[in-house]
Amino acid sequence: MEGFREKTCVLSAQDIKRTLYRLAHQILEKTPDTGLLALIGIQTRGVFIAQRLKNIIKEVEGIELPLGILDITLYRDDLTTVGPSPLVKETKINFDINDKVVILIDDVLFTGRTVRAALDEITDFGRPKRVELLVLIDRGHRELPIRADFVGKNIPTAKTELVEVRLNEIDKKEEVVVLTPAS
Amino acid sequence: MKILIKKATVVNPDITFNADILISNSKIVKISQNIRERADKEIDAEGKFVMPGFIDMHTHLRTPGREDEEDLLSGSQAAAKGGFTTICCMSNTSPCIDNEGLARWIIDEAEKIGLVDILPIGAITRDRKGRELTEFGALAKAGCCALSDDGDSIEDSAIFRKALEYAKMFDLLIISHCEDRSLSQEGAMRESFISSKYGIASIADISESLRVYRDIEIARYVDARLHLAHISCAKSIDIIRKARKGFPRLTCETAPHYFLLTVDDIERGGFSGNYRVNPPLGEKKDTLAIKDALKEGTIDCIATDHAPHSFAEKELPFEQAPCGFIGLELAFSLAYTQLVRNNFIDLSNLVRKMSANPARILKLPLKGEIKEGFVADIVVVNLEKEWRVQEDNLFSKSKNTPFLGQIFKGVVEYTIHRGRIVYKNE
């Protein structure tokens, strides 16, 4: 990214894999009645993480959890203040979310505004029994009262820094790095 | 009252020379080097150009009826600022100038205002309806310099023929607006690729050229004088050029926008109502043909077709906007910048087009030239100075011109009418 340089690598490819396995087990442990579970990934990288979790759960328990994709652009609170109108990507929730335990999945939890938008959008699809938030990285600096139920790693950051989750599916790399402004 | 103009470069229709000019009362009394006589007012014209006052054969003063758009005073002021000392106003007012009373009133009011000569052009037919002739004799006696139903063509060929024949008896000039209504209909711009691209109702150029042909043929048949108004396209010029050879009683005029603007400018201007005019702006080939015709003399005059429209009206979308541009204050600068500075014609030719030829065609005695004994209608211009066309520096009540914001060279410093300074550039 322009104007930034890499500061540290906080998760390697190996770390990511182990963390995802651990998170998958945590989901199953918290909700043993797995028929209630549904995974919804937030565009873009939340979707890939959700897909991987679904695969891991299939691998370790043999069950297929329903997987939904959520694009929250239309529910953002900052549409007229960012630059050009952001592109709206696909939303697809093919199952009934009423009375389900929805695991909402994103790559990085920061201000909490994305999650707020996601919760509003989910409400327009139905009334889940419970929504639990799973994030790969929690970097602090919340601007809304939102907390994650499942966290891959907590990373303290400065507000000016960036956290980039890079996944093979889209970035052709597998790592999580912290970028700092190049002075 | 005596005025002495010193060190002028005098531009006459046939010759340019340096001299001093002495004006006494309303006449030019002496032209020679180093005049030593004392005068009430001296004008230092060193580096400036002095020309016979311009004569506009085609102006709309909107009086009576639309004095909100222009009245005789604002029109006179605009004319004087533009270097015009005689303007001829068209009859399409409300009520129409189709009677001697109104014609005489206009002349009298102009006298009272005392800035420029305003000569009415009476209507050819009653209320310009194209059917019954007006009283040509009475109109001539009242001071009409010509007759025209401008704004419309006389659709009925038989009536047009009779009008030409009848006018001969009074040696009155008929000025014809050439447009075939059945072809032009609701059209708003020239039929061209641009009108097709944007789906705008359009007018083919043959609407004008066909009527030009008809009018010339009829005039030739009855051997009458004929002057064609606002020629705008190459096809018309081809017809006029051929016809003039055997028919010297044929004359014609164009307006500056027809050699400056094209349909492409309408597109560039976002189809603002300020670009709509009738006849409509043509294509590049038409502007070139008009410039050539001005150069070779096929077109005799440059007239303004000054057509004020109130701001509210011109704010309308293109297809709804009324037609026409103001022009009295701009014509000389436009013509000088576009034609003389680009070496199409020289200054003497411009003087012929804007002063000498109109005087000759309208048979105005002692005008159109700077000569001893002639009326002291004179304009002093600074050709190097430039000005930006802006709403707040226009005297006309209306500001509808596509040239708003543009800069042109050639600024009128003084306008002298019958020996009195009626305009001075501050």
Next chain:
Amino acid sequence: MEGWTKKHIIALKDLSRSEIETIFSIAQNFKEISQREVKKTPTLRGKTVINLFFENSTRTRTSFELAAKRLSADVLNFSSSASSLSKGESIIDTIKNLESYHPDILVVRIGLSASLEVLKKHTRASIVNAGDGKNEHPTQALLDMFTVKEAKGTLEDLKVLIVGDILHSRVARSNIFGFQKFSSTVRVCGPQTLIPYEFEKMGVEVFYDLDAAIKDADVIIMLRIQRERQSGMFFPSIREYVEKFSLTPARIKKAKSNCLILHPGPINWDIEISSTLKERLHPLILRQVENGLAIRMAVLYLIGTQKKDNENTN
């Protein structure tokens, strides 16, 4: 795909291929909203959209109205025939009066070609062109192209034919500009009296014979003949028009076998298109309506979420 920065959508001739693709991509995802239980997103909540229709049109107006409502905007419908316009209030006055409602978007349909540049000067709102005279009807062309892209998978290198009253058609003009941005070739066909002057300069092939024009066509757009308009000057009778320019089963055989037939509607059956082709067209007509809604939602979304304080006045 670049980000959207235009304040107005007035003409397809002014949109780049990339901007059109952006609209398609967003429209595609908007189709999904209409299948949800709650067919609404809060995206344009609090925005005021005024449908300013100086010309009647139920279909287009309803489509825009629903599009705005599904994005949670407040909608006002203003149509002129019923109102003070007939009392002499000018179009400009109408717009100036509506400014007191502080509209965010004006969806304008007006009978005057190329008039929106002038109208822009009298309002702070964004303008979406719902048809200006005979000039353009961008959302119609966008939905036509979107429908074709859905069916054919691509907009590249298609042979597109537009048939009918080209002279008076804004749908034709917008579609020509649109398809050409994707390097498709466009042909127009109609009586010579209804083909505009020097129209080849638009980059289209002009035909006066439908049997020749239709050869190998991938897409045919049939335009509506407005019987009220044709006073006998453009063609002498419906019968003669049908003879030469109607889409019949015999003629359609000359086009490609999977040729798409579109019509902006409403269709004059057995004049523009033979009624025996109704079955073939029906699903597409429904698709066009659905796509029209999605396209208009995409357009309103892009225009409605523009930053307020930057003075980009494209």
